[in-house]
Amino acid sequence: MIKIPIFYQLNKLGLVNASKELRKLSNQTKSFGITSKLSIGAASVALTAYAKKSVAAAIADQKAQATLAQTLKNVGKSAATPMLTKYIDTLQRATGVSEELLRPAFEKLVRATGDVTESQRLLALTLDISASTGKTTEQVSASLAKAYLGQTQALGRLGIGLSKAELKTNSFEQITAKLTKLFEGQAKVAASTYAGQMAILGVSAQEASERIGIELINSLISLGGQNGVENLANQMERTATAVSEVIAGLTTVISTIKKIPILGNVGGNTSIIGATIDAIRGLGRKSIAKRDAKTETNAFDRGLNNRALDLATKIVAKKKEAAKIDKAAAANTKLQGMFDIDAIQIAAALKGKINELDRKSLEAMQALKTADKNDDISALKELEQAKISADAADRSRKIAALQDTINLNKLALADVESTLGKIAKLPVPILGNIGGITPTSPNIAAGQSPNYLAPVTPMMPSTNTGTAPVTTGDPFAAARAALPGVNFNPSAVAVTVNANTIADPDQLTRLIQAGIQAVARNGWSSSGSASGF
Amino acid sequence: MPPKLKGVEITGYNETVALLKKFDKDSLKIMNKEIYQVLKVTQMDARSQVPNTPPSGLSNWGKTSGGAWAGREYQPNGVRMGIKTKIDRQRVKGMWTSKTAFITQSDAAGAIYETAGRKNPHGQPHAPRIKGQKRGTSKNYSNSNNPDAGEWFINQIEKQSNLTVRGKQGRIVTKTVEDRAPYIENEMRDVITRATKMLNAKLAK
Numbered sequence: 120m121i122k123i124p125i126f127y128q129l130n131k132l133g134l135v136n137a138s139k140e141l142r143k144l145s146n147q148t149k150s151f152g153i154t155s156k157l158s159i160g161a162a163s164v165a166l167t168a169y170a171k172k173s174v175a176a177a178i179a180d181q182k183a184q185a186t187l188a189q190t191l192k193n194v195g196k197s198a199a200t201p202m203l204t205k206y207i208d209t210l211q212r213a214t215g216v217s218e219e220l221l222r223p224a225f226e227k228l229v230r231a232t233g234d235v236t237e238s239q240r241l242l243a244l245t246l247d248i249s250a251s252t253g254k255t256t257e258q259v260s261a262s263l264a265k266a267y268l269g270q271t272q273a274l275g276r277l278g279i280g281l282s283k284a285e286l287k288t289n290s291f292e293q294i295t296a297k298l299t300k301l302f303e304g305q306a307k308v309a310a311s312t313y314a315g316q317m318a319i320l321g322v323s324a325q326e327a328s329e330r331i332g333i334e335l336i337n338s339l340i341s342l343g344g345q346n347g348v349e350n351l352a353n354q355m356e357r358t359a360t361a362v363s364e365v366i367a368g369l370t371t372v373i374s375t376i377k378k379i380p381i382l383g384n385v386g387g388n389t390s391i392i393g394a395t396i397d398a399i400r401g402l403g404r405k406s407i408a409k410r411d412a413k414t415e416t417n418a419f420d421r422g423l424n425n426r427a428l429d430l431a432t433k434i435v436a437k438k439k440e441a442a443k444i445d446k447a448a449a450a451n452t453k454l455q456g457m458f459d460i461d462a463i464q465i466a467a468a469l470k471g472k473i474n475e476l477d478r479k480s481l482e483a484m485q486a487l488k489t490a491d492k493n494d495d496i497s498a499l500k501e502l503e504q505a506k507i508s509a510d511a512a513d514r515s516r517k518i519a520a521l522q523d524t525i526n527l528n529k530l531a532l533a534d535v536e537s538t539l540g541k542i543a544k545l546p547v548p549i550l551g552n553i554g555g556i557t558p559t560s561p562n563i564a565a566g567q568s569p570n571y572l573a574p575v576t577p578m579m580p581s582t583n584t585g586t587a588p589v590t591t592g593d594p595f596a597a598a599r600a601a602l603p604g605v606n607f608n609p610s611a612v613a614v615t616v617n618a619n620t621i622a623d624p625d626q627l628t629r630l631i632q633a634g635i636q637a638v639a640r641n642g643w644s645s646s647g648s649a650s651g652f
Numbered sequence: 653m654p655p656k657l658k659g660v661e662i663t664g665y666n667e668t669v670a671l672l673k674k675f676d677k678d679s680l681k682i683m684n685k686e687i688y689q690v691l692k693v694t695q696m697d698a699r700s701q702v703p704n705t706p707p708s709g710l711s712n713w714g715k716t717s718g719g720a721w722a723g724r725e726y727q728p729n730g731v732r733m734g735i736k737t738k739i740d741r742q743r744v745k746g747m748w749t750s751k752t753a754f755i756t757q758s759d760a761a762g763a764i765y766e767t768a769g770r771k772n773p774h775g776q777p778h779a780p781r782i783k784g785q786k787r788g789t790s791k792n793y794s795n796s797n798n799p800d801a802g803e804w805f806i807n808q809i810e811k812q813s814n815l816t817v818r819g820k821q822g823r824i825v826t827k828t829v830e831d832r833a834p835y836i837e838n839e840m841r842d843v844i845t846r847a848t849k850m851l852n853a854k855l856a857k
Contacts, residue, residue, distance in 0.1 A: 121757040122756050124742070124829075125737070126659050126836055127661060127662070127750040127753070128750060128751055128752075129744070129749075130749045483855055495674060495675075
C-alpha cells in the first residue's frame with residue numbers, strides 16, 4: 120500500500136517533553152554535584168573563593184571585636200570584654216542575628232549608656248523590636264541610644280506604637296517598660312520559625328568560615344617566623360620561586376620513588392607519599408586541638424558547623440538558581456503581556472463598565488489564552504451560567520413590561536367605563552329647531568303642518584336605559600342671558616324664498632333647508648353657506 | 653529543526669481541533685465534514701486519472717492469471733477503488749509527530765502503476781541463475797529468464813502516462829496531490845478560519 124500525505128501539521132509535543140526530561144535530568148545531576156560543567160578547575164576556583172571569603176570574614180570579625188573592645192575600654196568597662204564576646208556569640212546563635220550586626224548595635228548602646236548591664240537589656244529589647252517590626256538592628260539600637268540620651272523622635276519614627284505625647288511626657292524607663300511589654304519574646308519567636316532556624320544555621324556557617332579564615336591567617340603568620348607578617352612578605356616571594364622548583368623536583372622524585380618497589384607501596388595500595396601526607400595532617404589536627412584547649416573549649420560541634428556550611432552553600436546556590444529562573448519567567452511573562460494585543464484589549468475591556476455576560480465572555484477569552492486547561496473549563500461553566508442568568512433577566516424584564524401594559528390598559532378601560540357612566544347620567548340635550556321655514560308655496564296640502572320641514576334635531580345617542588331625565592325650566596336661559604344681542608328664538612329666523620325662478624319653489628326650499636341642516640349638523644360656519652357648500 | 657515532509661504543511665489545525673473539541677463540538681463536526689470534502693475532491697481527482705485500460709503491450713497484465721502476478725492484475729475499477737483517504741498520525745524521524753491526512757493506494761496493481769521505474773528505470777539488474785539452483789539468492793537482482801521484461805514494462809507504463817518517475821514521485825496519486833497542493837492549502841486555511849470564526853462567535857455570545 121502506498122501512503123501519500125495530503126496535508127500535515129507537525130506536533131512538537133514529543134520534542135517539548137524530551138526537552139523537559141533533559142532539563143530535569145540536568146537539574147538532578149547538578150544537585151548531585153556531578154554536572155559535567157563542574158570540573159576540577161571550577162572546584163579549585165570555588166575553593167579559592169571560599170578561602171578568600173573566609174579570610175575576609177575573619178578579618179572583619181577581628182576588626183569588629185577590636186572596635187568593641189576599644190569602646191569598652193573608653194567607657195571604662197574593658198574588664199567586661201571577654202564576657203561580652205561570649206555573650207554576643209551566644210546571642211547570635213540563639214537569635215540567628217549575626218555578631219556583625221550585634222557588635223555595632225551593642226557598641227552604640229554602651230557608648231550611650233556607659234553601662235554594660237543596661238546595654239545588654241537594651242540590646243535584648245532591640246532584638247525584640249527588630250524581629251517584630253522588620254527594622255534593622257542598627258536602626259533600632261541607634262534610636263534607643265538616642266532615646267536614652269533624650270532624643271525620643273527617632274523612636275517615634277520606628278512606628279512602634281508610641282505616640283508623640285507619650286514620647287515627650289514619659290521618661291526613658293517608662294518608654295522602655297512599655298516597649299518591653301509590647302515586644303516581649305518577639306526575638307525568641309522569630310528564632311523558632313523556619314526563617315530564624317535558617318538564620319541560626321547561617322550564623323554557624325559564618326562562624327565556620329571565620330574560623331577557617333583565622334586558621335589560614337595564623338598559618339600564614341606562623342610561616343613568617345619570629346617577625347610575623349614582615350618576614351612572610353619576603354618569604355612569599357622566595358617561596359613562590361621555591362615552590363615552583365620544588366614541584367618540578369617533586370615530580371621527578373615521585374616518579375623515581377614509584378619505581379622503587381619497597382617505597383612505592385606500603386602494605387597494600389597505600390603509597391609512601393600518601394602515608395606521609397596523612398601523618399602531616401594528623402600533626403596539624405593535634406596542633407590545632409592543643410591550641411584550642413589552651414585558649415577556650417570549643418562549645419560548638421565542628422561537624423555541625425561543617426554540615427551547616429554545606430547546607431548554607433547549597434541554599435545560597437539554590438536561591439540564586441530560583442532567582443534566575445524567576446527573573447527569566449517574569450521577563451518572559453512581561454514581554455508576552457506587552458506584545459499580546461488581544462490580551463491587552465481584553466484586560467482593558469474588563470476594566471470598563473460591562474454587563475455580567477460580557478464580562479464572563481471576556482474572561483473566557485482570557486482563559487483561552489492561557490495554557491492552563493482548568494481555568495478554561497471553569498470559565499466555560501461561568502459563561503454558560505451567565506448566559507442563563509442573562510436570559511432569565513431578559514425574560515423577567517419582558518414579563519414586567521407586559522404586566523405594565525396590561526395594568527395601563529385596565530386603567531384606561533376603567534377610565535372609559537367611568538366616563539361612560541358619567542355621560543349616561545348627563546341630561547340628554549335637546550336642541551330646538553334651527554330655522555323653521557315657512558313654506559310659501561300654495562302647493563301645501565290642506566291640513567299639512569307648515570312645520571313639516573322642520574330640521575331634524577341632531578340627537579346624541581342616549582346610553583341610559585332608564586327614564587330620561589326631566590329638565591325643568593329653560594336649560595339655555597343662562598346662555599341667552601349671557602348673549603343679549605342674539606336672538607335665540609328659532610321662529611325669528613325665517614327664510615323667505617320669493618325668487619322668481621324657474622325651479623320649483625318647494626324643491627328650492629327643501630334644498631336650502633337641507634343645506635342649513637348640514638351646516639348645523641356638522642358645526643360648520645353658516646356665513647359661508649350663503650355662497651354654496 | 654522541523655523535518656520537511658511531503659504534502660502541504662498547515663498550521664493551526666491541531667490547536668483548532670483541540671479548542672473545538674473543548675468548546676464547540678458542533679463546529680468540529682462541521683469542520684471535519686469540510687475537511688472530508690477537501691479530501692474527497694482530491695480523491696475523486698486521483699481516481700479520474702486512472703487509465704481505463706492497461707498500457708498497450710501489457711494487455712496480459714489486465715487478465716486474471718495465477719503465478720507470481722496473481723492478485724496484481726490491472727483492473728481499472730480495482731485501481732480506482734484502491735484510492736482512499738484517511739486521517740492518521742505519523743511519527744517523524746526524531747521527536748516530532750504529525751497529524752496527517754493521507755491518500756492511499758491499497759490496490760497492488762495501482763501501486764505498481766504508481767511507482768514502476770522509480771528505483772530501477774531500466775528494470776532490476778540481471779543476475780543469471782546459477783546452474784543447478786532453482787532461484788538466485790541475490791536480493792534486488794533479477795533472475796528472470798527474460799531480463800528485458802522489466803524495462804519493457806516500465807517503458808509501456810511511461811508511454812501511457814507520459815510520466816517518468818524517480819525517487820518519491822508517483823504517476824497518479826502523488827501527482828494529483830502535488831498538482832492540487834495550492835488548492836488544498838487554500839481550502840484548509842479557509843476551513844480552519846471558518847471554524848475559528850464560528851468558535852469566536854460562540855464564545856462572544
